[in-house]
Amino acid sequence: MGETAFVARPLPVRGTHWESTAWWGMAFLILTEGSLFAYLFFSYFYLASQSTGPWPPSGPPDLKNASINTLLLLSSSAAAWWGERGIDSGNARRLSIGLVVTILLGIVFMTIQAHEWANRPFAFSSNSYSSLYFVITGFHGAHVIVGLLMLAALLGWNLMGRFRRGWHLQVSVGIVYWHFVDLVWLAVYAVLYLSPRLS
């Protein structure tokens, strides 16, 4: 046999982070989910640009709760990152603490969000703006709930002792998803809450 590109050397088995295939699978899932939100925002700005009356019809939504929620989600991402750093160096306890804090912050976020939905001056079927408002925030809320279920599963598996240093692929993959959910919220916040104040 001639020249080979293969040199026998120790290779990680299954790998973590971007050595693995699962991490890339999640990355491309995020790409397609990200485009879903891009199309939602396109719909929002398209209908806004075509609107003949004021947009939003009921005036810009209140900033207070949404801003608190922004801070909550950003801190939850930080907590998740801190926990993941723990298991990266073999500290499963730190991962558990990080996940518990992340989950709690996520639950508080959803509670405030539910309060927001209950106190809107419009219903799902009032007009095109209200339909979009609920679909955009609803899509994001659904992603938060899926993210929370994933984090809860990770916490359960961690408490069962399933993760070690170099053996925590699910953790890396799940937490990437959570970061994505938070990032999308920043976009939702910018589009639904900040952009109406620009005009």
Next chain:
Amino acid sequence: MAVLSGSSSVAQDLDGASGARFRTPETGRVAPDSAEAAALEETWKTGPGLIGWLGSVDHKEIGKRYLVTAFLFLLIGGIEALIMRVQLARPNQTLLTPEQYNQLFTMHGVTMIFLYALPVLSGFSNFLWPLLLGSRDMAFPRLNALSYWVFLFAGVFLYASFPLGQAPNAGWFNYVPMASLTYDPGPNIDVYALGMIFLGLSTTVGSINFVVSLFRTRAPGMSINRVPVLVWGTLTASVGNLLAVPAVSLAFLMLWLDRQFDTHFFDFTQGGKPLLWQHLFWMFGHPWVYAIVLPAMGIVSDALPTFCRRPLVGYTAVALSTISTMILGFGVWVHHMFATGLPPLSLSFFGSASFVIAIPSAVAVFAWIATIWYGKPVFKTPFLFFAGFVFLFVVGGVSGFMTAAVPLDWQLTDTYFVVAHLHYVLLGINVFPVVGGIYYWFPKFTGRMLNERLGRWAFWTMFIGFNVGFFPMHISGLLGMPRRVYTYPPEAGWNTVNMVTSVGSFVFAIGVLIFVIDVLRGLHKGPAAGPNPWDAASLEWSVPSPPPAYNFAVIPIVASRHPLWEGRLEGEKGRSSVHEGPLLHRGRETIGSTMLDAEPNVVLHMPGDSLAPLFTALTLALAFVGLLLHSAVVAALGTVALGIALAVWLWPAAPDAGAAEMAHG
């Protein structure tokens, strides 16, 4: 699953401090009938019986299922078309009522575009990719099975209301307000809306699988400039799908909400816009057109050179033109909407963008012509289909170029000219390469050759029937015949062209029938093929036909673009090693490599047979049926069951378990 798990001789290093595992893969050779080969077969084979069949994650099995299912949908869609051609053969026919006609042309479009055209290409790619890439399976074998099951169930779902006479009936692009509750109150459109969202899940997970497989499972040495062009085509299509499918899923969700929950996305009385539907649909629809032709063009770019006895001319140019076609394809959706009253500036922009697409298309066409020109063509059946494809692509390209001109498009919109164009493009660039591809790879799929004489008959009947059937549609379009009319008066002057079209379409159908007979005959009576009947250059021809469950006895090491033609090409210095390389025989293993250079960087453990994908698809089907029947209970049940199925699927293996258990992770 049997697993080799002896550890004394295993070069297995345990990083004691961290518990992380490393392995140094052994290299060597495996003789075809040796005990090692038998052990590999035992490790990788699909289990016996019905459970084994339902739980198989073998990409070759899944690929064949995709091909067969998609082909059945092609036959269904074809029969629908023939019924319509009988109705249209003469003026004032009454074979079909207008409503039946509406449902037939809608289901014909839905079936051909969504249930045949992409899935059949996924079938090729599923079967071939790991074999082309020198791997033992796709990156996510269970996701692969899920993508097939969801495709199958979504296909059945889309046909669920057909026997009740309530099939989708507003055309495959389903414009509002026609498709809104006011004008279409039955379940027809709800079936379409939910079915398309359901089907989109299959496309999405399938695309993720292709992209990650390409980036991470190539054999050592198969750097990004050495992958076969089919891989470029499917990669581009998959990335395109990931970016485009959400648009249509969202549009259908909004439509369903408008219909069921009284929202107002498309309802202009409450600030919605019907044109929003058209934007979202075509933002998806146009990239989708490229998704269902680029992999087929890849089939030709890979297979045509085999019959020209030389490598493809302009590999790099063709790969780049594939990608640039898709990128431009995201910027031309408005050319489907030229007649909707958009501002002239946007018409000019999207018109010119549509003209520009001719450039990468022409690059590919000239590359194929040059390959034939500089080669020594061997006129076997696959060659005929590929050469026929080049001709049809040029005709379809020219009519596309014509409709990119805004003023001409205003005349031709919604006439049979557009129908002619899209059939030249979709049959020319999809069906002809697909049938040619089946003639080419049938030996690899089954181990048997198809019949050359029947193949020629199939080609010439299809080619003549196609042109007789579809070319006159250009004329009926120029004569002003609108598309989607269920009949026409005799004095309109369209009698002859329609009769010719109907005759041609039946001739085409006879050609397809000859092909089907050839395939059914070849399955049992075809002569044995041997590993490389065409003396082709790529890796799939280095393994037996049909390939063993494990694909490659050792992972090949690739040093050039044409591993099996090395030593016969001028200026080709690389020497690949297809029979000696990493063994990876301790469990279901394959190699993972870096994105661009394909340097091995991880040992991948592949999952074995699993029923989780089937159950996951069933729970999804349950949820969608619940939504369709307005049953919150059924939908909730499906969603909860889905959560459970996914949790079981993703349950992590215990860290102290050995390689055997990891394989199930």
